[in-house]
Amino acid sequence: MKRRKYVEGILQQIRGFCNPRVELEQYVTPSEIAASMLATIDEQFDDIAGRRVADLGTGTGVLAMGCTALDADYVIGVDVDADALRVARENVQDFDFGVDFLLADVTKLSAIMKQRFDTVVMNPPFGTKNNIGADVRFLEAALSVGEVVYSLHKTSTRNFVRKVCEQRGASVEFLAELRYDLPKTYKFHRRNSVDIQVDFIRVENRSFPPVN
Numbered sequence: 001m002k003r004r005k006y007v008e009g010i011l012q013q014i015r016g017f018c019n020p021r022v023e024l025e026q027y028v029t030p031s032e033i034a035a036s037m038l039a040t041i042d043e044q045f046d047d048i049a050g051r052r053v054a055d056l057g058t059g060t061g062v063l064a065m066g067c068t069a070l071d072a073d074y075v076i077g078v079d080v081d082a083d084a085l086r087v088a089r090e091n092v093q094d095f096d097f098g099v100d101f102l103l104a105d106v107t108k109l110s111a112i113m114k115q116r117f118d119t120v121v122m123n124p125p126f127g128t129k130n131n132i133g134a135d136v137r138f139l140e141a142a143l144s145v146g147e148v149v150y151s152l153h154k155t156s157t158r159n160f161v162r163k164v165c166e167q168r169g170a171s172v173e174f175l176a177e178l179r180y181d182l183p184k185t186y187k188f189h190r191r192n193s194v195d196i197q198v199d200f201i202r203v204e205n206r207s208f209p210p211v212n
Contacts, residue, residue: 003042007066008035014091016060019083029062029123033178037200038066040175041121041150045202048072051118056106056142061088061099063121068097072119076100078109107137110144120146126154126196136164139203143168147205152180155197169207176200 011031042048049071055064058077067075077099079085085101092099104112106124124138135153139161142149149170153161155177165172180198 003070004035004039007038007069008032010069010095011035011062011066014060014062014065014094015087028060030181031062033180034062034066034123037150037152038063038070038121040200041119041202042070045148047119047148047150052116053119053121054078054115054117054142054145056109056120056122056138057124058088058101059084059123061091061101063123064088064099064101065091065095065097067119067121068092068099069095074100076102076115076117078102078104078106078113080105106141107134109141113145115145117146118148120149120151122150123152136161139164140168143170143203143205149201149203149205151201151203152178152198153201155199158199161199161201165203169205171204171206173202173204174199175202 008031011034016028038048048067050073052074053067053072055067055075055077058064058079061077064075064077077085077088079088079101080103082103085103088101120142122138122142125134135157139149139151142151158174162172176199178198178200180196
């Protein structure tokens, strides 16, 4: 509990997106949800401290910074948005954390990244509007570089996510069903916030070679 509160306190202080891009579905992961996710990963599964961790679609660095605070051995955040990574670097500097960042399209990661990771964490786009299937493309990218993957997906897609994992020889565990509050961020949003039911999942990449 103390470590979760410690991480949440850090994440509450970091900067969000300056100009969130709707086509990338950019929303800052709420600090409470992020801290709870990371505490579960760390305390129940021992998959952060001392591990090599990748945060895919890192945005302004919320999950990457949380993993660093929980003593990950190495952390890299990957994002396609240069402006978001600029903010992420500023956030890291504020706390003197050691996080690397890579400007890259996560969905093409297998072609450009040769590194392998013990753990992948991510809050991918949910695949709404003109971005249908983005969450699955992120999941496939994560499975190409990580031994264990932790991710958030809309509960309404649970059966499809399970099928995608099984087709790739991976086992999936649904750890929790969360209420994810999406705040009013873009001009077309009519309500101040919308609650979305989201699954927090753990995927074991059974065929993945051990990380050296």
